[in-house]
Structure formats: C-alpha cells, structure tokens
Amino acid sequence: MKSSQFRERYLIIMNRSFFLFVVMGTIVLLNSMSGCRKKTVVPAEVKGCGIVVHFDHMNSDSTDFYNVGDELMFDTLIYTNGAGNSYLINEIQYFVSYVTLYKSDGFVILADKWDPVHYVDTDIPETWQWAIGDGFPAGEYDSISFTFGIPDVKNISFMFVNPPERDMFWPEYLGGGYHSMKLNGKWVEAGQTNQTTPFDFHIGRGQIYYSYPDSIIGFVPNDFEVSLLSSGFTLSDGATQGISLEMDVGKWFKEPYVFDFDEWGGNIMQNQDAMQVAKENGANVFTASLTGGDIKINIP
C-alpha cells in the first residue's frame, strides 16, 4: 500500500471514529439528563430528647363562682386584686427566653441551638406552644430556668423586623430594645362604679431620671430569671417531654407586693419603682408541671 493510500484510509477511519464518538457522546449526555440520578429524601436521625413547652394562663383573683379552675377569662370584669382594684384583662404579650436545664451531674445545658427567644401572645394560638429543641441528653435533671423577657445584653433594638415580635419594641428614648411583657386591661378607679380606665402593665428597660420627664441619666434592665421544677425530672432517650408552664395573672399584683392601680396609675413604662415591683412579683407568677410530649393545640 502506498503511503498516500495508507494516509487516506487512516483519515477515513479517524473521521468515522470521531463521528461515532460524537454520536455516542451525545447519547451518553442525553442519558445523563434523563434523570437517572433520582431525587431521594433521607430523614434526619433523631438523637436525644426533645422538649415542648405549652403556655397556659389562669387568674386566682376571680370573683366568679362559676369560673371553675380559675381559667383566665378575657375582657370580663370578674377579677379583684389584693388592693381591692376590680379589673379585667384584654391581652397579654411577653417574651420567654434562654431556657436552661440543670442536670443532676452538674452539667448545664442552654437551649439555644435554634431560637432561644419565644414570643407568647394570648391572641395568637400558634405562640402557645414552643418546641425549644431536641438532642437534650437523657437522664436526671434538678431543675429548669428561663429568662422572663430578653437578657439585657441580648435585648437589642431592631433585632425583630416582623410582627408580632417587632411590635414589642420599647421606645428608643426610654432605653430601646423590647418589652419583657405587655399586660393590658382596665380597672375601676376608686370612686367609680362601672367606669373603667385602661392600664398598660408594661415591663421593659427602666429609666433613671435627673429631672422627669426628659433628663434620663441611666437605664435599668427589667428582665429576670424564673426557676422551676426544682423537685427534679427525668428525660428519656428518643422521647419528647412536655412541660406545661402556667402564668397566674393575679400574682403580678400580689406576691410579695400588693400592686394598687389607684396608687401607680395605668402607665408604668416611665416608672422604674413600679416596674421593680412588677419584676419582683413576676418571679412568683409561673408554675410548671410535666406532661406528655405530644401536645397538640387546636388552631382555629
């Protein structure tokens, strides 16, 4: 075979091989698009224990014989506090944060893996339940505590941008950050029979005045710690433990200090002395009990 004929035959083979390669390559690529890599969902492995907190509200100040169990009735003038103020409750909004678990072996666990701050609103059922996390180690625990409000160093203005949390802002000129609580209602002022006066029993950053109402020279944090379940409890591996956290609204006005609306008035945001009374009473407002983990709330 002459070299030119060899070269020609070589080129023909190369051409046809290349063409074949191109066609095969096209088929391979089209096949790769056809979804031979299937979408697969792999559930996460569940480790440790979960905790769900359910928020309840009651009021031991009820004067209604038929109010069995002292369930909190809203917008109903059936309550009288230790100072003799007849009052009703419209709504309550507050923050609970940084739940801490104390293990019997001395280990302290802060539940801050996902979101350590929870907003509770008596008008929003979705907020009455809080899955504070999972992966807590099984075992014996001495107690549980939380911060009522947001800890002062974490209580930063504008950290919430969406309602409803955003609407808990505490005015900048009064210290900024967010309310610990808004407890709104009405009371019957002394000398009145049925005429009610609104009250905003609000707790947030307090002010120190050189000269009221303008010369603010300092601020006072009004978040506080609440410690519960001091008799101890057990978490079991793989299970979700429910905790029912109950607020007795009436105790805001009686233990250890009697709160008189006629004395303090309806607005305490710029009155640190009044908020101090509220803060000290607030440490006794909650009780907790253990429940089943699968608490489901009915959302209308």
Place this chain on the structure above:
Amino acid sequence: MKQIGLFLFAVLLFSACNKEDETVVVQYKASNGYSNTQIKYRDADGVLVSENVNFVGGEDIWTYSFDGKKGDIVFVSARYYDSNSSITLQILLDGKIFKEATSINETDEILTISGTIPYYNE
C-alpha cells in the same frame, strides 16, 4: 427637504425632555391646645427641633413652614402634661392636609404624625 425633516425630528426628540418640579411647600400646624405643650418637628435641614409652646384657650395656632422636596421625611409630635388638655396636629403639603391626628386628655402621651412627601400619583 432632508434638513426640514431633521429639524422636525430634533424638535420632537427634545420636546420629550421635561423635568418635574420636586418642590413642595410643607406646613406643620398645632392647634386646639390648652396648656404648655412640647412640640418636636423635623425641620427643613432634617434636624429634630424641640419647642415649648404655651397654648391658651384653645384658639392659639402654632405653625412652621418650609420648602421640602418629594421624598423628604416630615414629622411632628406633641406632648402635654395637663390632664385637661388636648392637641391637634396637622401636616399640610401645598396647602392640603397630608396627615392629621388629635389627642384629648391623654396626659404625658406623645402624639406623633409623620410620613414621606409622595413622589407622584402612581
């Protein structure tokens, strides 16, 4: 012929250029007051100014006017301490009421009205 056509086109082209007037006359007004009232407002330079105004008999009117631009923030607030007092605040843009609010017997509460001067009707 071409020159005429060119001239006409040039006229058409540049007649499309017009600039909207951005200036708006802003007036803050406080009225219907009966006592010493602290008024705070955002002035022409964007500074928050505070004035104490003593309203007598409900007929006194306090005003502040300036030339603002579309998009500017307008803000005025009032606060009184007398339990039997009141105040009405208004923001007017080119003479028309833009924002308005009244407070009656709300001692030590701050009444605020504010907004941004609208650009144009969308």
Place this chain on the structure above:
Amino acid sequence: MQSSIGELLRGSNNISGIRKGGGAIDPVVRGFKFSELNVQIDNGLKIEGGCPNRMDPATAQIDPSEVKEIEVLKGPYALRYGTSFGGVINIKTMENPKNEKFEIHLKALLGFESNWNGNKSLLNINGGNKKVFFSISGGRKKYGNYEDGNGEVVKSHFTKQNIGGYFGFRPAKNQSIVLNYKNSTGENTRFPALPMDERLEMTHLSSLDYKAEEIGDFLQSIYVKLYNSDVNHKMDNKYRAVSDTVVAVSDIHAVNRGFRSEGAFVVNTAKFHLGIDLENILKDGQRVKTMIKQPGLPVKTEKLWNNGRIWNLGFFLTYGQRFNDMDLSASLRIDRNHAESGKISITKPHEGGADSIQSDFTNFSFSLGATYHFNENLSASLALGRGTRSPDMTERFIVLLPIGYDKFDYLGNPRLKPETNNQTDLTLKYANDKTGAFQFNVFYALVNDFIIGKRLPPAEQRPSSKGVVGVKQFVNGGNARFSGFELGWSSQEKHKLGIQVLASYTYATIDEIQKHVYETGLPIRDETILNDALPEIPPFESTIGVFYPFFKGKLKPELSVRMVAAQNHVSDAFYENTAPGFTIANFMLRYDYNKNFMVSGGVNNIFDKAYYEHLNRNVVGSKLSLYEPGRVFYLNLIFRI
C-alpha cells in the same frame, strides 16, 4: 421592541432572564447567572452594579439602541475575556468605520409603546474619515406602569437617560486609539418584586482602547484596553406602605477599573493569543433607617458594604490551529484573586465585632476544543473546559439583605472557596442550500463547591429586613450538575419565506442539600435531599419565527410563536413553586420607505395572555409571581442621513 438588553437576550436559545420590575432583566444562560456570567462591554469593560438586589446588572447599563452586536460564548471555554464560568456576554457598541472621505451621518429614533405608555427618543451623530472617527449619542426613555394579561396594573415605571460617545484616531493605517465615554441615569424605577425601588442610578463608563493590526508575520496584532466604570446607586422604600413606619434609604458606590492587554502571534499555521487582564472592584454603601413613628425620630445606620475590595489579575494563553479538516484549540488561564473589606461583622452585625475578611486564591482554568469538518456542509465539535471563579462581592461580604428569590436575608461568607465548572459541549452543524442551516448542541457541566445559601438558626443570626422568614449564609454546597441542549434550524437563504426554529432545555440538580421542614411556622425536623432540583432553572422552550419580504425586501412582516413548557422540576429544599406553561405570539412589520426613513411596529403578546416566566420573582408581600406585560402595540420611527 425591547426596553433592555436582558429582554433582547431573552429571545436567544437557552437564554432567559429574571424580572424584578419594569426594566433591567438579569440574563440567565443555561441556568448560570449573576457572577457566573462574564458580562463585558466592548471586549473588556466590566461593570460592578451598585444594588445588592441587582436592580442594575451590567446589561442594564447599556441601552439596546447603542448595541451593534452581542456575542454570547456559552461555557467556561472563552478564557481570553476574563474568568469564564457559565459563559461570556460581550456587548459591542463601537464601530470602526474607514471612510475614504470625511462623512457625517445622523440617526434619530422615536418610539412609542402602548400598555406601558412608554416613549423613547434617540439622536446619534457619527462619522469620520481615514484618520478620525466619532459617534455621539443621547437618548431618553420614559415608561409608565403596565397591565398584565389579567388587566392587573404592575407598578413598573422607570425613566432613563443616556449620553455618550467615542472618538477614534488612527495614528497609522493599521493602528487606532479610541476614547469612549458613556453616562446613563435612571430615576424612580419601580421593582415590585424587591423590597425597595431605585431612586437614582448614575453610571459613568469610560475606556481607552489601542489596537494595532497587521504588524508582522510573527506578532500580528496588539490590543490594549483601560477602563473605568463608576456606579452610584440610591434606593429606598418610599413608595411602599412600610415607609409609614420605617423609612429606609440605601446609598451605594461601586467602582470597577482595570485593563486588558493581548497580543496575537502566529507560528507556522498556529495562532496564539497571549495576554493579561486586571479587574479591581471597590464597593461601599450603607442603609439608613428612620423610625418615623417613634418619638425622638431614631435613626439607625447599617453598613451594606464597608470599603469592600476585590482584585483579580489573570494571565491567559490561547492556541488555535487547523489541520486539514480539523480545527484544534486550547486555552490556559491563571488568576490571582484577592478580597478584603473594612471592619464588618458578618455574624451578629447588630452586636458589633469583626470577622476574618481577607482571602486570596490562585485559580487555574483551561479548555480544549476540536472541530471536524466532514465536508463543506457538516461539522462536529467537542469542547472540554474547566473554569474557576472566585466568589463575588455579594457572596463574600453582603450583610443581611433579601437578595435571593426566596424570603430570606442573605449573609456573606468571607471564607467561601471558589467554584469550578467542569463542562463538555458537543455540537453538530449542518448547512446547505437545500435544507437550510441546522445546529444541535448538548452540554454537561459538573460544578464543584457550588455556592448556595444555607439556613442559619435565629440563635446565630436574625434577619434585618421586613417580611423575611430567616437568614441564609452563602456556603460551598458540594456538587451541582447542569445538562441540556439547544437546537436551531433556519431555512435556506435563497427562499423568500424565512423560517427559524429554536428549542432549548436545561436540567440542573444539586447532589446533596438540607431541607428544614416546618409546621405552623416552626422548624420540626431536618431532611437531607439527594439530587434535588436547583432553584431558578428555566423550563423547556421553543420558538418558531416566520418572515416574508415584500417589494424587494422593503416591507417585511414577521410572526413568532414562543412555547414554554411548565416547570415542575423545582427545588424542594428551597420550597420553590412550580410554574405553568404558556404560548405567546408576537408580530412585527418593518417598512423601509427609503434609505433615510424606516418605520417598524408590531404587537407583542397578540392575544393578551396572562403569563409569567418561571424565573420572575414574586411580588413582595404576595405569593404571586411578577406577571409579564399583556398586549403591547409599538411603533418606531427611524430617520437617517
């Protein structure tokens, strides 16, 4: 009739666009977008937009009336033009005429559009002789809100002005020096799919080009370009109801300056390009929030970028040679990339602090290509490439802005690694007088260290923007895969009846991604999804165009029908919505009265169909996508002398 280059490109094969408002559609090529595309003007001028939400992508800075040609090079193969990842879009606005005698020409354009009540005008004067050449242009566009096919008004108004020109000088017959300057200003531009609107955009583009051709047998040509782009971008929420509570105004300044230089060499029959390029980006900006409902009128200032800087220096070498019926090509590129910023706190910016914010990378890219010409009609090409790109300014340094298509604030990550696209393309071309021109292309891309957003728990970072549900931080999320095809056919040129058919499809997945499963707004568990769809990938589409010239080509009607399939291959991890398919018909008529006067007009969306592109973002505050305009009549008058 297109109001932006993004809209112009949307008609091309496997090129889509993301609409957030009336103008400024952001192009997407084969699913690659944003910094994955190398967009440049006139062979090298690069623009850094000011808006973190990309109200002002580079393609929005040039008016379509200024465009002479747009070159789209898909894939990571074109390494001469900078780092190449998803593709290069080279927008050419300059011409280099060589008139024997001095000539001067004028072009004037008036355009009108219904539905938007849009009007535009343009005046251009150009000319020159053998020694000098020039072009000066000025134009204005004003568009109102449009109605979609349901009769709903979409707030989309914008006003844009541009002025500019270039002046060229030929010191010798084979050399030219061109000085180019453009200024464009945009005002009061609405973006219903974004939380803010553009109040003012002021852009200055300038460049100096030197070109020498036909130098010698070895060194054939030299090209040098110096450029500077300067963007001032101001946006606010003053059109939005939320500004009754908080007025937010953002002001950003972005500069991109650099150069590109290359020489072309010939050794035997092999042609080489050897070159260097530098890109230096500076970006600074802040957002001021005024709480107008609060007593005391508190003001909060947040840094969006704190003197962020990225420079990229690249060296490239390309090779091309023909062997009988085979064309071979190869490219090699090395990039050194450096990024830094002034003091910022990526994590917990509200609480102060500083993160390690400097990073340096050395990236290698290469490409190989072969085209075999079976005969004068048929050819087949194979290309292999690996393109690496370093993270951009947003991916590295952005602080809490909702820049993605989902309702999350995004957080930059200075520790991000570059992503690499390993891609192959196979192309078949066939053309002859009897069958017309046919092209079929299929591609496959494997992206390593794909940059994607990952949810951060609120304990680590809370959002800063209203209406968002949380925060995502940019991370390198493993491997992503893109594959697809493009098909095109056009009828024979000798036949008067012209027909063109285009079809394209892209399929994209990510190997592994986490999905947070929610119940009543609270996260209840995590799932790992293997081979989930990537978000924001356009569906299959096909376009058929038919035209027929009358009166020796003076009158040319054209009808096109675009058919887009439903997009059901959507991301579960991102809770992406599916999108329905649609078919749109457009008609255009062009009439050349004489060499001085031309009229064109037509109807887009003839049947006033209500539709939206899968890539259109949702209107803020709603789950509905931004709908495209309904029926639009348009008319353009062009006068030339």
